[in-house]
Amino acid sequence: MDKADIANDYIEWRTEEAINAQRYQPSAVASRAICKECDAPIPAARRKALPGVQLCVGCQSVLEGR
Numbered sequence: 283m284d285k286a287d288i289a290n291d292y293i294e295w296r297t298e299e300a301i302n303a304q305r306y307q308p309s310a311v312a313s314r315a316i317c318k319e320c321d322a323p324i325p326a327a328r329r330k331a332l333p334g335v336q337l338c339v340g341c342q343s344v345l346e347g348r
């Protein structure tokens with residue numbers, strides 16, 4: 283393997299990583315202080331327990347109960 287091959291592999295790897303980072307962005311967002319559905323405040327304890335949480339307890343249970 284020469285230097286060009288190594289560079290190509292590196293570029294491919296970086297590109298793949300960038301695509302994956304974008305693809306998984308929605309689940310990697312910071313926890314919300316306010317529920318996405320009903321605008322109720324989400325307690326800090328819940329945000330800490332569930333990194334990236336978007337919904338309050340009420341909306342989450344409705345969603346999971348479906």
Ligand SMILES: [Zn+2]
Binds near residue numbers: 342
């Ligand atoms: Zn809610």
